[in-house]
Amino acid sequence: MTPPVPARRSGWPTHAMPSQANAGAAAAEITHEFGPWKVACRADDGGRISRLAWRGTELLTAAPARFTPPHADYGRYELRPVYAYDDCWPSVAACRYPGTSGSVPDHGELCWLPWQFTHTATTLVCRVDSAALPVSFARTLDFRADRVTWRFRIENHGDTPLPCLHVMHPLLPLTAMRALELPAFTSAVDATRACVRPETSEAAIAAFLLDRPRGTATMLFLQGVREGRCAFVRHDGLRLDMQFPADRFPTLGIWWNHLGYPDEDGCRRDECAFEPVPAQNSNLADATQSGAGIRLEPGERFEWECEWRVSSSAAATA
Numbered sequence: 001m002t003p004p005v006p007a008r009r010s011g012w013p014t015h016a017m018p019s020q021a022n023a024g025a026a027a028a029e030i031t032h033e034f035g036p037w038k039v040a041c042r043a044d045d046g047g048r049i050s051r052l053a054w055r056g057t058e059l060l061t062a063a064p065a066r067f068t069p070p071h072a073d074y075g076r077y078e079l080r081p082v083y084a085y086d087d088c089w090p091s092v093a094a095c096r097y098p099g100t101s102g103s104v105p106d107h108g109e110l111c112w113l114p115w116q117f118t119h120t121a122t123t124l125v126c127r128v129d130s131a132a133l134p135v136s137f138a139r140t141l142d143f144r145a146d147r148v149t150w151r152f153r154i155e156n157h158g159d160t161p162l163p164c165l166h167v168m169h170p171l172l173p174l175t176a177m178r179a180l181e182l183p184a185f186t187s188a189v190d191a192t193r194a195c196v197r198p199e200t201s202e203a204a205i206a207a208f209l210l211d212r213p214r215g216t217a218t219m220l221f222l223q224g225v226r227e228g229r230c231a232f233v234r235h236d237g238l239r240l241d242m243q244f245p246a247d248r249f250p251t252l253g254i255w256w257n258h259l260g261y262p263d264e265d266g267c268r269r270d271e272c273a274f275e276p277v278p279a280q281n282s283n284l285a286d287a288t289q290s291g292a293g294i295r296l297e298p299g300e301r302f303e304w305e306c307e308w309r310v311s312s313s314a315a316a317t318a
Contacts, residue, residue, distance in 0.1 A: 012102055012132045013112035032119055034143035039124060046111030047126050047139070049085035052148075054310050057238055060084040061171045061271050070262040075106040078262055082269065083171055086111045087139060089154070090130075090164035091284035098163050098288045102132065107169065110137060134158035135296070147309040154303075156296035163288045163295050167253065167275050168306060172232075174258055174272040180206035181231040183252060186224030191281065192217065209256050215268075217260035221281050222252040230274050237313045242274060244306045249276035276306060 029050060031040040040051035052059045060083070067081040075094065087110050090097070094106035105112070115128040126139045135158075140151040156162050182202035190197050197220070199205045205222065212218060228246030233239045253275035259268040278294050279287035287293030294302050 012097075012105060013109050030117060032124060034122055034124075035145055037143045037148065039141065039143075041117055041124065041126065043115045043117050045080075046086060046113060047115030047117075047128055048111070049141075051084065054238075055312070057236065057312075059170075059172065059238075059240070059310075061173055061269070068266055070264045070267045072262070072264065074262045077105070077107040077111070078267075080111070083271075085171065086169045087137070087152075088165075088167040088169050088282070089137060090133070090135075090162075090166075092165065092167050092169075092282035093284070093286075095283055095285035097132070098285065104132075104284060133162055135162065135164075146311060147307055149305055149307045151305045152303065153301055154294070154296065155301045156298055159298045161295055161297050163284065163293055165278055165282060165284050165287055165293050166302075166304075167277055167282050169273060169275065171255075171269075171271040171273050174256065174270050176234045176236065177210065177232050177272065178235045179233040180209060181229075182206050182222065182254075183225040183227045183229055183246070185222040185226070185252070187222075189221040189223060189281070191219040191221060209254065209272075212256055212258050214258050215260050217257040218255075220254040220256070221277065222254065223280050224250060225252050228276065232274075233313075239311045239313065241309045241311075242306060243309075244276040245304055248304055249278050251277040251280055253277045253282060 028044040029040050029042050031038065036055045038053045039049060042048045042050050050063065063083050064081055069079050088108040089110050090108060091104045092107055095104055097104050109130060109132060110128055113128050113131060115126050118125045122143050124141045129136050134156065136155045138153040142149040142151060152166060154166060182205055184202055188197040188199060188205055199208055225246050228244040228249065229242065230252060231239060231241040255273040257269055257271045259270055261268065279292035280290065284293065296302055
C-alpha cells in the first residue's frame with residue numbers, strides 16, 4: 001500500500017545555520033542550574049544540550065577545541081561539531097521519506113533547526129517545529145536530586161498519517177566506562193559489519209564492547225530487549241541507570257566509537273551512546289516497510305519518557 005503524501009512545509013534542511021560553524025561560540029549558549037544539576041543548551045545549534053553535569057561531573061562529551069569536518073564524505077551530520085546531545089527525528093539513517101520524493105538527512109532534521117527554550121524551577125522545556133512536515137516536537141528535562149527524566153512529545157498537526165522514528169543521541173565519553181549492564185535480548189545485530197553477533201548474553205556483549213581496541217567503531221542493535229533498562233559505571237565511580245519503555249522501544253542501539261570514527265587525523269572521537277529505538281534499527285524506510293516505528297495519525301500525539309538515575313561510589317577503582 002502506498003503511504004499517503006504528507007503536507008509539506010519548507011522542505012528538509014539543506015545546510016547548517018551560520019552559528020553551527022563555530023562549536024566554541026558561547027554567546028547563544030544558555031546555562032541553568034537545577035539543584036546538583038547544571039545544563040547548557042544552544043537554541044541556534046539544533047537545540048543541542050551542550051553540557052549536562054551532576055555534582056560537577058560532566059556526563060556528556062565536550063565540544064572540540066577546534067572543529068574541522070572530515071575531508072571524506074561521512075554524511076551531513078559530520079559537517080557540524082558532533083558532541084553532547086541531539087534528538088534524531090524522523091530517522092537516524094538517511095533515507096527517502098515514505099510517500100514523497102524528499103530525502104531525510106542522516107540523523108534527521110532537528111539538529112539543523114532553531115529551537116525555543118523555556119524553563120521552570122525544575123524543568124527545561126525545548127521546542128521545535130519541523131521544516132518539512134506539519135509536526136511539532138518537544139523535549140522536557142525534569143530534574144530531581146538524583147535523576148533527570150527526559151520527556152518527549154511529537155504531534156501531527158496535518159491531515160494525513162505520518163510515519164517516523166525518534167532516537168535519543170546522548171554522546172558519553174567511552175574511555176570513562178568501567179562496566180556495562182545491558183538488558184537481555186533476542187539478537188545482537190552489528191550494523192557496522194552487517195552481521196548478527198554470535199554473543200547471546202548481555203554479559204558477553206558488554207565484554208565484547210569493553211574489549212574493543214582503540215581505532216575501532218561499532219554500531220550494535222540489541223533487538224527484542226526483555227526489559228527497558230541499561231546501566232554503566234565509570235572509572236570515577238559514577239553510575240548511571242537508564243530506564244525506557246521496552247514495549248514501545250524494543251531495540252537498544254549502542255554506538256561504541258573508540259577513536260575510530262571519522263577515520264581521519266583530527267576527527268576521531270572518544271564516545272559511546274545508548275539509544276532506545278522504536279523499530280529493529282534506526283532507518284525509517286526499513287521501519288515503514290516492516291510495519292514498525294511510530295505512526296502519527298492526524299492530530300495525534302506520541303509521548304514517551306526515559307529516566308536517568310545517577311549515583312556515585314568512592315569504592316570504584318580504575
